[in-house]
Amino acid sequence: MAAERADQNVMAPPHSSPKPAVPVIMRRVLYALAPAAICQTWFFGYGLIINFVFCALAAMLAEAAVLKLRNRPIRDTLTDGSALLTGALLAFAIPPLTPWWVPATGGVCAIVLAKQLYGGLGKNLFNPAMVGYAILLLSFPVEMTQWMPPRMGDIDFTHLGFLSQLGYSVSGILPAELSLDAMTRATPLDLVKEGLRSAQTFSEVRANSLFGDFGGRGWEWVGNFLILGGLYLLYAGIIRWHIPVAVLAGLLIPSALLHLFDADGFASPGFNLFSGATLLGAFFIATDPVSAAATVLGRLIYGVGIGFLTFAIRTWGGYPDGIAFAVLLMNAAVPLIDRYTRPRVFGHD
Amino acid sequence: MLKFTPKRRLTGGVRLPANKTESTGKSIRRGLIPPRLIVSTRQQRGPAAKPIVEIGQGVLRGETIARAEKSDGTDVHAPTSGKIIAIENYESPLLSKVALELCIVIETDGADLAIQKRGPIEFAATREDRIRQIASAGIVGLGGAAYSTAEKMRGEPQIDCKLLIINGAECEPYISCDDMLMRESPEQILDGAAILQQLVGAPECIIAIERDKPQAIDAITLAADKLDLDGLRIAELPSIYPSGGERQLVEVLAGVEVPSEKYPSDFGFLCQNVGTAYAVHRFFRDGEPLSSRVVTVTGAAVAEPRNVEAMIGTPIADLIDACGGYSREAARLIHGGSMMGFELSEDSLAVTKATNCVVAAAPDEVKSENREWPCIRCGECSMVCPARLQPQDLVIAARESNAQALTELALSECIECGCCDVVCPSHIPLTQEFRKAKPLVQSLEELQAFSDASDQRFRLHEERRQDATIAAERQRDHIKRALSHEERRAEEIRAAVQRARQRKSETDGS
Numbered sequence: 001m002a003a004e005r006a007d008q009n010v011m012a013p014p015h016s017s018p019k020p021a022v023p024v025i026m027r028r029v030l031y032a033l034a035p036a037a038i039c040q041t042w043f044f045g046y047g048l049i050i051n052f053v054f055c056a057l058a059a060m061l062a063e064a065a066v067l068k069l070r071n072r073p074i075r076d077t078l079t080d081g082s083a084l085l086t087g088a089l090l091a092f093a094i095p096p097l098t099p100w101w102v103p104a105t106g107g108v109c110a111i112v113l114a115k116q117l118y119g120g121l122g123k124n125l126f127n128p129a130m131v132g133y134a135i136l137l138l139s140f141p142v143e144m145t146q147w148m149p150p151r152m153g154d155i156d157f158t159h160l161g162f163l164s165q166l167g168y169s170v171s172g173i174l175p176a177e178l179s180l181d182a183m184t185r186a187t188p189l190d191l192v193k194e195g196l197r198s199a200q201t202f203s204e205v206r207a208n209s210l211f212g213d214f215g216g217r218g219w220e221w222v223g224n225f226l227i228l229g230g231l232y233l234l235y236a237g238i239i240r241w242h243i244p245v246a247v248l249a250g251l252l253i254p255s256a257l258l259h260l261f262d263a264d265g266f267a268s269p270g271f272n273l274f275s276g277a278t279l280l281g282a283f284f285i286a287t288d289p290v291s292a293a294a295t296v297l298g299r300l301i302y303g304v305g306i307g308f309l310t311f312a313i314r315t316w317g318g319y320p321d322g323i324a325f326a327v328l329l330m331n332a333a334v335p336l337i338d339r340y341t342r343p344r345v346f347g348h349d
Numbered sequence: 350m351l352k353f354t355p356k357r358r359l360t361g362g363v364r365l366p367a368n369k370t371e372s373t374g375k376s377i378r379r380g381l382i383p384p385r386l387i388v389s390t391r392q393q394r395g396p397a398a399k400p401i402v403e404i405g406q407g408v409l410r411g412e413t414i415a416r417a418e419k420s421d422g423t424d425v426h427a428p429t430s431g432k433i434i435a436i437e438n439y440e441s442p443l444l445s446k447v448a449l450e451l452c453i454v455i456e457t458d459g460a461d462l463a464i465q466k467r468g469p470i471e472f473a474a475t476r477e478d479r480i481r482q483i484a485s486a487g488i489v490g491l492g493g494a495a496y497s498t499a500e501k502m503r504g505e506p507q508i509d510c511k512l513l514i515i516n517g518a519e520c521e522p523y524i525s526c527d528d529m530l531m532r533e534s535p536e537q538i539l540d541g542a543a544i545l546q547q548l549v550g551a552p553e554c555i556i557a558i559e560r561d562k563p564q565a566i567d568a569i570t571l572a573a574d575k576l577d578l579d580g581l582r583i584a585e586l587p588s589i590y591p592s593g594g595e596r597q598l599v600e601v602l603a604g605v606e607v608p609s610e611k612y613p614s615d616f617g618f619l620c621q622n623v624g625t626a627y628a629v630h631r632f633f634r635d636g637e638p639l640s641s642r643v644v645t646v647t648g649a650a651v652a653e654p655r656n657v658e659a660m661i662g663t664p665i666a667d668l669i670d671a672c673g674g675y676s677r678e679a680a681r682l683i684h685g686g687s688m689m690g691f692e693l694s695e696d697s698l699a700v701t702k703a704t705n706c707v708v709a710a711a712p713d714e715v716k717s718e719n720r721e722w723p724c725i726r727c728g729e730c731s732m733v734c735p736a737r738l739q740p741q742d743l744v745i746a747a748r749e750s751n752a753q754a755l756t757e758l759a760l761s762e763c764i765e766c767g768c769c770d771v772v773c774p775s776h777i778p779l780t781q782e783f784r785k786a787k788p789l790v791q792s793l794e795e796l797q798a799f800s801d802a803s804d805q806r807f808r809l810h811e812e813r814r815q816d817a818t819i820a821a822e823r824q825r826d827h828i829k830r831a832l833s834h835e836e837r838r839a840e841e842i843r844a845a846v847q848r849a850r851q852r853k854s855e856t857d858g859s
Binding site: 010011012013014015016017018019020021022023024025080120121122123240289290292294295296299342343344345346347348 | 360365366522596600606607608609611681683685687688689690691692693694708710714715716720722723724725726727728729731732735736737738739741759762765767770771772773774775776778780781784
């Protein structure tokens with residue numbers, strides 16, 4: 001009697017309108033990055049913007065090429081905004097005075113090696129921007145460490161105008177009277193690493209005019225805007241609190257304990273918070289849903305892991321910053337974490 | 350009235366736009382008699398009732414027109430007076446789908462004459478008979494799932510009912526029929542609850558209402574104080590969908606998680622909707638069997654959204670006419686709320702006891718696009734799942750038809766509430782995938798059960814065979830022993846004869 005009607009013409013429940021789609025989320029994350037990007041441009045020059053353009057352009061062209069090879073629709077994927085966001089995150093991590101092929105290589109590696117080879121958006125094990133960054137850091141260590149001093153009245157800095165910056169990016173030629181050595185400067189993280197290694201105390205290192213209240217001057221401001229962007233992401237429901245809080249706890253708690261124990265030999269937690277990619281990592285990189293753990297407990301473990309590994313690499317490792325490697329290491333652990341933190345199903349033992 | 354503090358917070362769930370105020374501005378419209386009623390003979394989960402009327406026959410309100418043949422069925426009654434003009438198959442909405450059912454078509458006469466002026470009905474002597482009374486009154490759960498109330502009350506005979514939960518949570522968007530009934534008939538609901546409580550012998554009764562219904566809460570509290578009922582408490586719940594689900598209510602109120610293969614009655618809980626309690630009151634106090642229910646008629650395409658007391662069998666088109674008709678073309682007609690309700694392809698279908706709400710939706714108030722993005726594993730679905738499942742993993746298994754993985758991920762616990770769908774940024778039709786995949790898990794379970802049974806049969810057979818072999822061997826030994834015994838005796842006899850002969854010959858010789 002109960003002949004079920006074919007339901008090709010009716011919509012299946014639920015009928016309530018769903019939350020904003022993936023492209024909207026990607027766009028909102030880009031908006032959240034904008035204030036920090038403007039701030040970083042102000043303090044460190046137009047390099048960020050130019051690098052972003054090369055990163056994003058290379059990323060999107062590479063994505064289109066791979067999609068063509070894979071016989072997949074190109075437009076739908078390119079318009080989801082994920083390649084653009086990867087480009088933006090990677091651009092934040094590339095020094096301003098870099099020839100164009102550095103960001104371009106990074107963008108291509110991030111999209112092709114870390115994302116499309118795994119099957120595209122949602123399938124990648126590793127965070128594409130961090131894979132791109134790691135490849136660049138290992139391949140071009142010189143170009144990837146040419147950071148500049150911030151635009152501050154009492155600091156001797158030379159920033160290029162937009163056109164000469166663009167000219168340098170494209171041709172690798174600086175205006176006649178300038179040299180790279182004169183323009184670039186070690187970052188606060190480098191100074192601390194070198195200083196502590198050569199038996200200086202933390203407070204002696206901090207006496208340098210590049211240091212502000214907590215971290216490097218200029219960088220602290222960028223950090224403030226990254227926090228602002230992160231708070232917006234939390235408010236808009238795009239990220240949940242677990243990962244950022246866990247990352248910061250995993251970094252700051254051991255940092256605070258060791259700094260209390262030996263204030264000369266270990267950098268302060270405030271310095272760790274406002275240096276390098278800590279805030280970018282906690283709010284924008286570790287929270288990449290695709291490569292992060294999906295369960296609540298899993299996210300806490302994942303975040304603490306990233307925080308602690310960052311602390312360990314900064315303190316005892318060979319690199320001044322550790323966010324990228326920490327994220328990649330924890331990415332690799334995600335399938336295991338997710339499997340063993342699956343919550344107990346309703347009504348099951 | 351005493352307040353009951355919920356024991357737990359709901360697992361998962363989402364806060365959704367309620368869309369209820371549109372239909373709660375006006376009182377329930379009563380006394381609507383459509384020209385024709387199409388009364389399905391199947392008004393509950395389980396078997397249809399058998400028509401006991403003939404075409405051309407006149408019927409009166411409350412007259413039984415179809416009788417349940419099995420204990421899990423319910424009788425069907427004429428909602429008003431009129432004439433039977435057809436008994437044939439019509440599409441009828443029940444149990445999350447539209448199906449062809451045998452329907453009794455009544456041409457109404459507008460007089461609404463009752464079969465007889467009946468007063469209160471005596472409780473039958475035994476518990477089983479009292480439960481049968483409820484089935485013969487056509488009373489089924491009016492929350493939308495249309496489970497036979499009698500069948501539910503039977504429960505597990507050896508488990509005492511310790512708590513009766515009257516469900517007035519009404520958490521799903523758009524639906525406001527329970528809210529309006531609680532506002533307008535709180536005393537009748539509480540009286541019905543008291544009857545139910547007495548029938549199942551529950552020492553305690555909690556009426557659960559979401560906080561977004563302050564007027565209903567006030568009305569019920571006032572009525573409870575007036576009636577001075579013992580053992581009745583009110584639980585105010587946060588407005589989170591799907592806290593009105595039966596298992597969810599038991600979780601929140603009693604802190605017990607009822608798994609999918611069990612029922613709340615297995616743990617001593619009975620849940621009944623406020624509309625059902627009202628129907629119980631109407632039957633035992635006024636002698637009126639259940640032949641009408643309150644239906645919310647709403648949506649942006651309805652001119653004057655409101656609640657209507659609709660006779661069972663009222664075509665939905667008549668309901669919408671009673672609410673001022675369509676104000677614009679409806680993009681979608683939904684039976685039920687916007688989360689678990691299903692789309693109807695036409696408004697000629699008739700109200701059943703499962704019809705709690707009809708939404709004639711404008712294009713901008715429902716999901717319209719079918720575009721889907723890749724899953725970005727954001728995990729929002731698992732955060733809102735009331736069953737603590739991992740929809741992001743389940744959907745992969747479902748699309749691969751991987752029954753093993755689906756079983757491991759406990760797909761059978763999915764209550765199809767739709768929470769995962771509405772939070773999914775990739776707009777993946779998760780609930781639909783899960784509904785489609787459920788038979789896979791069932792077939793795997795059946796296969797497992799079949800294989801277990803075969804295994805068992807084989808083992809028993811082996812045992813029997815071994816037993817038989819052993820028995821046969823024993824028999825043989827026994828026979829052998831018996832034989833050898835006889836042989837020995839024959840030998841002994843022969844020897845004795847021999848000896849006797851010898852002795853004889855010796856004596857003879859001497």
